[in-house]
Amino acid sequence: MIDGLGAVQSVLLVGGSSEIGLAIVDEIARFDRLERVVLAGRSPEASQVALREKYPHVQVESLTLDLAQPLTVEQQVRAIWGAGIDVTILAAGFLAKEPGGLFGSLVLLESGLVNFVGQMIVGTTAIELMKGQGQGVLVVLSSVAVERPRVENFVYGSTKGGLDMWANGVADLLAGTPIRVMVVRPGMVRTRMSNHLREVPMTCGKEEVARVVGKNLIRGPVVVWVPGKLRWVMAVLRHLPRPIFRKLASRGWKSQGAR
Amino acid sequence: MTLSGWGKTAPTLTRVVEASLPGISESISGQVSIPRGLGRAYGDCAVNGGGTTVLMTRINNFEFRDGFVDAAGGASLDSILQTIIPHGWFIPVTPGTRFVTVGGAIAADVHGKNHHCDGSFSQHVEFIDLLLASGEVRRVGPSDQLFWATAGGMGLTGIILKARIKLLKIESSLISTLTFRAANLDELMDLMKVYDGMYRYSVAWVDSLARGRSLGRGVVSFGNHATVAELNGYAKDELLDARFPRSISAPNHVPNSFLNKKTIRAFNEFWYRKNLNRQKITFESIVSYFYPLDGVDRWNQIYGNRGFVQYQFVVPDESGEVVRVILERLAQEQVPSFLTVLKRFGRESDGYLSFPTSGWTMAIDIPTDVAGLGKMLDEFDSLLLDGGGRVYLAKDSRVRRDRLALMYPKLSKFAEMRVVVDPDRKFQSNLSRRLGL
Numbered sequence: 001m002i003d004g005l006g007a008v009q010s011v012l013l014v015g016g017s018s019e020i021g022l023a024i025v026d027e028i029a030r031f032d033r034l035e036r037v038v039l040a041g042r043s044p045e046a047s048q049v050a051l052r053e054k055y056p057h058v059q060v061e062s063l064t065l066d067l068a069q070p071l072t073v074e075q076q077v078r079a080i081w082g083a084g085i086d087v088t089i090l091a092a093g094f095l096a097k098e099p100g101g102l103f104g105s106l107v108l109l110e111s112g113l114v115n116f117v118g119q120m121i122v123g124t125t126a127i128e129l130m131k132g133q134g135q136g137v138l139v140v141l142s143s144v145a146v147e148r149p150r151v152e153n154f155v156y157g158s159t160k161g162g163l164d165m166w167a168n169g170v171a172d173l174l175a176g177t178p179i180r181v182m183v184v185r186p187g188m189v190r191t192r193m194s195n196h197l198r199e200v201p202m203t204c205g206k207e208e209v210a211r212v213v214g215k216n217l218i219r220g221p222v223v224v225w226v227p228g229k230l231r232w233v234m235a236v237l238r239h240l241p242r243p244i245f246r247k248l249a250s251r252g253w254k255s256q257g258a259r
Numbered sequence: 260m261t262l263s264g265w266g267k268t269a270p271t272l273t274r275v276v277e278a279s280l281p282g283i284s285e286s287i288s289g290q291v292s293i294p295r296g297l298g299r300a301y302g303d304c305a306v307n308g309g310g311t312t313v314l315m316t317r318i319n320n321f322e323f324r325d326g327f328v329d330a331a332g333g334a335s336l337d338s339i340l341q342t343i344i345p346h347g348w349f350i351p352v353t354p355g356t357r358f359v360t361v362g363g364a365i366a367a368d369v370h371g372k373n374h375h376c377d378g379s380f381s382q383h384v385e386f387i388d389l390l391l392a393s394g395e396v397r398r399v400g401p402s403d404q405l406f407w408a409t410a411g412g413m414g415l416t417g418i419i420l421k422a423r424i425k426l427l428k429i430e431s432s433l434i435s436t437l438t439f440r441a442a443n444l445d446e447l448m449d450l451m452k453v454y455d456g457m458y459r460y461s462v463a464w465v466d467s468l469a470r471g472r473s474l475g476r477g478v479v480s481f482g483n484h485a486t487v488a489e490l491n492g493y494a495k496d497e498l499l500d501a502r503f504p505r506s507i508s509a510p511n512h513v514p515n516s517f518l519n520k521k522t523i524r525a526f527n528e529f530w531y532r533k534n535l536n537r538q539k540i541t542f543e544s545i546v547s548y549f550y551p552l553d554g555v556d557r558w559n560q561i562y563g564n565r566g567f568v569q570y571q572f573v574v575p576d577e578s579g580e581v582v583r584v585i586l587e588r589l590a591q592e593q594v595p596s597f598l599t600v601l602k603r604f605g606r607e608s609d610g611y612l613s614f615p616t617s618g619w620t621m622a623i624d625i626p627t628d629v630a631g632l633g634k635m636l637d638e639f640d641s642l643l644l645d646g647g648g649r650v651y652l653a654k655d656s657r658v659r660r661d662r663l664a665l666m667y668p669k670l671s672k673f674a675e676m677r678v679v680v681d682p683d684r685k686f687q688s689n690l691s692r693r694l695g696l
Contacts, residue, residue, distance in 0.1 A: 001693035004268035004656025134271035134308025178270040
């Protein structure tokens with residue numbers, strides 16, 4: 001249950017080894033009410049062991065969930081829901097390792113299924129189950145990349161963009177109900193997924209993303225940016241003439257191999 | 260439908276059923292449900308997320324005879340008072356609002372300003388007709404264990420259909436009050452210790468923002484039902500007057516910032532200084548003495564959409580220092596509490612989850628957006644546990660599950676009784692699920 005001060009007792013983390021997702025779990029655990037965490041992903045066992053060591057009083061479960069097999073995920077989520085989940089975090093992300101180019105069909109399929117379709121199905125299932133329990137929060141980890149595609153990550157950005165749009169639509173659908181959807185748009189975050197990229201201005205740590213999520217978990221805007229000023233930066237970048245944006249993007253975000 | 264408690268925190272979707280007689284058994288059959296009265300419980304005890312919340316307010320008939328009233332669970336204290344006062348009777352225990360139902364008063368085992376003399380509500384109940392999960396209606400009295408599981412049991416043992424309440428004889432509807440202004444907490448507590456023996460009612464308002472030598476300054480008020488002899492000069496129709504004034508409505512939209520440190524400091528200063536004389540004797544109406552907040556309909560709106568928690572605790576006399584430590588912390592952090600109230604409790608009832616126990620009780624209203632509030636209240640809970648205290652479940656929306664058994668030593672007896680009368684857990688609330696009751 002979500003208590004009167006917004007502390008939650010149970011969390012489902014989709015993308016069970018996501019560093020940002022796990023940082024959000026840490027942030028939620030700070031409120032000292034967490035009793036159950038379900039880590040869902042392709043191989044969440046290592047995170048499960050680490051989390052059990054960190055929070056021995058919390059029941060940490062793992063669920064092998066392959067978002068690239070979307071026909072089975074609904075049933076799997078329903079099966080683990082049990083007595084209820086207060087917060088579901090969609091934090092799975094597939095970033096192709098060879099940036100640039102058009103990619104092959106399999107990579108495109110995997111990107112679409114993991115970043116968009118699979119998580120959309122999990123999110124829809126979670127919301128239906130939250131309606132049944134009367135309350136809940138869905139946190140969707142999106143990205144500033146959804147604002148304007150760049151040559152370096154337009155496949156990732158477009159698939160995340162689909163999820164972002166879906167989440168915004170659901171948030172409007174559920175407006176005025178006790179079920180909340182929060183879309184988190186971080187800029188570049190220091191994680192394993194981004195450590196081969198050169199750091200850009202306003203890069204932040206996963207803890208900062210988690211702090212913002214924790215602060216806005218129960219009440220606040222549907223879309224949150226991390227850091228907050230990225231909202232205004234992206235508002236400008238969105239309207240830049242295409243050649244200028246392309247030039248800026250290639251200077252600022254060009255892959256430089258390992259940092 | 261979306262419902263929450265009076266504090267407007269943690270709103271929840273729930274199926275709402277308006278109970279009626281006959282037919283209440285059918286309306287809850289096969290449903291996980293919780294009864295709800297007039298929604299004055301602050302937290303999540305009368306909300307059942309995803310299940311059924313049974314509104315009891317249509318089952319509101321009552322029958323008054325000299326000395327007692329047989330009231331349906333949904334009858335409000337307000338309607339009962341308007342009938343019995345002109346006949347010279349009063350409810351034996353009343354909380355700070357008259358807009359509670361008889362069922363709610365028993366389920367929370369409410370207390371009033373006279374707990375040090377008269378105990379809690381359930382100590383004046385002769386029997387309860389309880390609709391059990393099985394559909395059976397069972398009459399239970401103070402000699403039954405189920406009675407004491409139900410008194411303070413937060414509606415989890417069944418639905419209170421009817422109860423017989425013993426009434427208090429009064430000569431007038433006025434309260435003879437003695438009011439003091441106390442310069443600090445020591446003075447306030449000393450006054451309460453000295454005068455509690457002479458007065459049936461007592462309560463103190465505390466300025467929670469005052470610091471240093473003024474820590475715990477406040478206004479303490481003692482009262483007795485005024486006798487005819489005291490009211491020489493009052494017209495006969497004024498002596499037993501139950502014409503309650505109409506409430507004014509709180510605005511629908513109040514900005515979250517309305518109650519902040521500055522506005523509350525100004526209010527506290529005004530309220531403290533208003534009592535210019537250090538000691539004052541007056542006659543007050545029942546409404547102004549017992550129910551000042553009822554003068555503003557939906558006064559919980561003044562906190563805006565952020566909502567608020569009321570942290571109410573009790574500690575035994577020997578742990579009275581906990582009150583000071585908590586007040587010091589509130590003052591140090593300048594927590595803007597619109598209402599902080601101190602009172603003394605007398606002997607506890609036999610209710611398994613009944614809140615009052617002999618000692619000091621303090622209730623503090625706090626907006627939910629105070630930074631670090633959760634941690635601070637957890638620290639207060641630790642102080643309570645060290646001092647043998649507890650929090651009030653009818654006000655709670657945030658206590659940690661593992662601390663409940665330490666606060667309520669009869670919790671295991673309550674759990675055993677629930678297994679007997681509701682093995683399939685047909686009665687549940689957000690509170691019961693949050694705390695594993």
